[in-house]
Structures are given as C-alpha cells and as structure tokens.
Amino acid sequence: MSDGKPLVEMVSINKSFGGVQAVDDVSLEVLPGQVVGLLGHNGAGKSTLIKILAGAYRADSGTIRIDGQEIRIANPNDARAHGIETIYQNLALADNLDAAGNLFLGREKRWLGVFCDRRWMRAETAQICGQINPRFTNLTAPVRNLSGGQRQSIAIARAIYFNAKLLIMDEPTAALGPGETRQVKELIQTLKARGVGVLLISHDIEDVFEVADDLVVMAGGRVVGRRKTHEVTRNEILSLIILGSPGDASPPRAP
C-alpha cells in the first residue's frame, strides 16, 4: 500500500470565491490502492477541493501531479483524460436516459461519426453492470425507475469502465439503505484491490472509519490533520472536525 509513489498529489491549492478563502493552501496525497477519507463540516472546503480535482472548478494557485507528472485540469474532460473519475452526491445521472445512455454520456460510441451505437453500448453496459451488481438487469428503463443501489452501480460502473486511477466519491452512501451501503463498501474494496485510489467524502464518520486507510480532516479551508485510521480514535477525529485541532474534547484514554 505504501510501497509506491503517490498516485495523485495536490500541492498548495488555493481557491477563493469573492472574499472567502474556500481552500487555503491545501496539500493532499493519495497512493495507489489507498482509500483516503476526507472529513469536515459543511463549508470546511472539502467539496471545493474535490471539485478542483474533478475539473468542475479551477484552482487559483497550486499544482496537481498524477504519477509524479504535473498536469493542468481546466474542465471535467481534462480530469477524466487523466483517469480521475467522480461520483457526485446526486450521482449526476440524467434520469430520462437508460443505464447505457448514462454510462457513456459524453463518451458515446459512434458510427458514421454522428450516430449512437446503442446495441454495442447496451452490451458493454450489461457486462460491466453485471460484474458490479449481478441483480442489475433493467438496462432499457430510464434510470429514474431504478433503485438507489442500481443508480449507484451505474455511477460506479462509469468509473470502472473508463479505467479510473482515482475515484472521487462524494457522500456515496447518503441516499442508500443499509444493504446498498454494504454493497458500496464492498465495491470500494474491489477498487482498492485493483490499485485504484479512492477519495471518499462523507459526513458519516462510521462509514469512513470502516473503509478508509487514512483520514484527512479539513476545517476552515485548511487541512487540520491526517491520521492512519487504525491509529486514531473517533474522539480525536471529532475534535479535529469540531475544534480544528487535536485538542481534548474528550476524557483522556489509555493508549
């Protein structure tokens, strides 16, 4: 896990909106096959940070490196071209399209340059979605008719299919039931085993503790701490989130 060089490095990233410094000199690394949990209050800057990495926002300053090489991310296509895939909280699915339409949105297989190769896209979708979720069979219905877990499967399939190096997941379990949440956690393990780096944003500390290798806490636009999951207590993380420092918000504990 810690053998290789960092997969993604963000160095001294700054971003402000008007007078508000949303991200303030933040540096963050993810190794191949590492799951990093990004924690913090609303407005702590975690959303802005991942949107910069995903190409939805442009950083005011700072550098981003992938596999040691400095890259420029000006839009979502740049990010995807470098193997950074994002699953947004709302999944960003077009509800009126079917699974294949969503999986390939913006990257459709064409024939004669203008037409959609629907048959090919559906076959590919059946295969990849079948791997992720064997019960996923409803390939022709608009995705609005699908369950939360199936919709999540499409979003994850999109990342796996296009060979993501780093997968950003923004609140992946927010809209899911317990069974589906377990499925997503299994998927994260699968991705990890394939050497994909995962950046996990969540409000739910328990979820993150269960799957993340490292925890990064943000407050007020800055990174206030990075800890190994197995070396840290929930109270320490909570105090980082709430106080912005490892200060003692809890009774002392035996090590």
Next chain:
Amino acid sequence: MIQSTWSGGGITAAWRRLLLINKAVLFAIVLAIALSFASPYFFTGANASALLEQSVVMVIVALGYTLILAMGEIDLSLGGIIALAGFVMAKLMAEAGISYEVALVAGIGMGAVCGALNATLVSTFELPPFIVTLATGALFTGLLYIISNLVPISDLPVDFIAIGQARWAGVPLPVLIVTPIVVGFYLLASQSVFGVHVIAQGGNPEAVRVAGINVTRLRLKVYALAGACYGVGAVLLTARSASAQIAAGSDLLLVVITAVVIGGTPLLGGKANMVGTVFGCLIIGMINNGLNLLGMNANYQIVVQGLLILFALLIDVQSAKLLLGMDRRRLQRLRREGRS
C-alpha cells in the same frame, strides 16, 4: 373518452404503452375518423392535399422547435425570426435583384444566425431563454419594421413563387421538401449522439455539464438548427402567399408549441418525439381544416386551440403517470418473480 379506450380490456400492455407514447398518432386517427363522419368533404384527395399543404410550414418549424423544447428551453422569438427572414429574402429578390436561389439561402441563413444569437445570449449571460427570446423577438420584429417601413413586398420572381405552387405527381412541392427533413430530424433526435445530449440536457443539465459536454456549443447547434427551420418555413410561407408580409408567422408560436407538446415532447424537456410532432401538426391542421369545413367562425378556432393546449397538457401529465405506474407494476412483478 380516450382514456377509456386505453384501459379497455384485450389490449396488451405493450400495445397500451405504444399508444401512450404515440398518443398523437392515435388522437389524429380518431380525429380523422370523426371529421370524415362530420363532413363529406373531409376525406377527399383534394382536401387531404390542401391539409398537408397548410400544415407544411407548421411541421418544418415545429421539428426545429422540438429540439429546443426537448433540451428544456423555449424560444419566444420564433414569429419575429420568420417574418424577418421572409422579408430579408423578399427584399434581396425584389429590390436588390439577387437570384432567388441565393436569396433563399440567405433567408435560411438569416434564421440560423438569429437562432445562434439567441443561443449565445443565453449561454454568455446565463439568462433564462424565456427572457432572452422575449427580448430578441421584439428586437427582430423592430428590425423588420425599420427595414420594411410596414410595407409588404409582393413583386417576387415567378421561379420563387413556383416553390409554393409546383406539384410533382400530384404532390405539392413543399410536402416533398419537408419529407426528407422529417426523416432527418427523426434520425437526429432518436439515433444521433447529438440527440442524446439534447435529451440529457433536458433531463439533467448538471449531469451533462459534469460529463464534460460543451453545453454552449450544444445550445448553439440546437438554436441555429431551429432557426434554419424557421428560415425554411419563411421560404415556404413567402412563396405560398407570393409576398413578404409584416405579420407572417406571428400566429405560429402558440400553434407550434401546442403541436410539439401534443406530439409528446414535454414542455419541460427531456424527450424529443419527432413523429409525434408531425402528428401534432396534423391534428392542429385537421382541427382548423375541419372547423372551416363545418363552417365555424374563425374567432372560435382560436378558442378551440387554447382548449386544445390545455387538453394536450392534461393528457401529457396523465399518460406520464400511467406509464410510470405501468413501469412500477412491471418492476414489482419482476422482483417478485426474481425472489420466488
């Protein structure tokens, strides 16, 4: 009345689904049968030909308009663009002495440029299309008033006027012109990558944006294409009336929106049903034609159109609910079968 036929026993779910999706086709057939009984003149070759001829401008404009509604936007400048394009064309031919072929291309191009202007304003200033096209509609109409001085142009070349009157094997030329365009728009909406993007934009603009699709370019293509359709409409309208009128196309906006929505493309976008649009136009054409045949006062026809829009919206909402219900029942059944 119509819903009872849908839920009538004996029809399989697949058929019901087909009819719900293509309800305009069903409605058109019912209307044609009803009018055939009401008037002995309706179901004749001459009347069918006249009906198609009258509907042709509406069809071509509505095809372009379907794309705009499908992407969840609206264009209120339609009437202004048609009148302006028609007038520019007529002025080029009658006063500048330019050949009709060139003028024709210029008129269609004018429509595309006006559409492109709308798209650019919407994208650049992130204004609602509703507001932008309300303003540009006034702008185009104002320009028309300035260049025309409110005087129509009527001494157009004979070759140009012939476009509206020529027939080939008994079929009016405009109908022949429109047929391949209908096929083209059908393929565009249902088979092309562009069509998928337009529909996706109408379903969830956020999904389209994060998918890295260039929405500015997409919108430009849609509005320019629709504008070109208005331009072709202007050509046919000008040729048929053998003159460029100030008020040309001013009554088309409402009619076209009605036709597109009856055809099954929702007012809020997310779907594009080109076949439905054609039948939506035929329905409106038949209603006007039928009311004429039955000798109804023209003023009442507008009331009927208004009622028709309400009816179309009602049917649209109801059939969407029915379809959703059918999907849910099917899913539930599949789940039950999967578990047992």
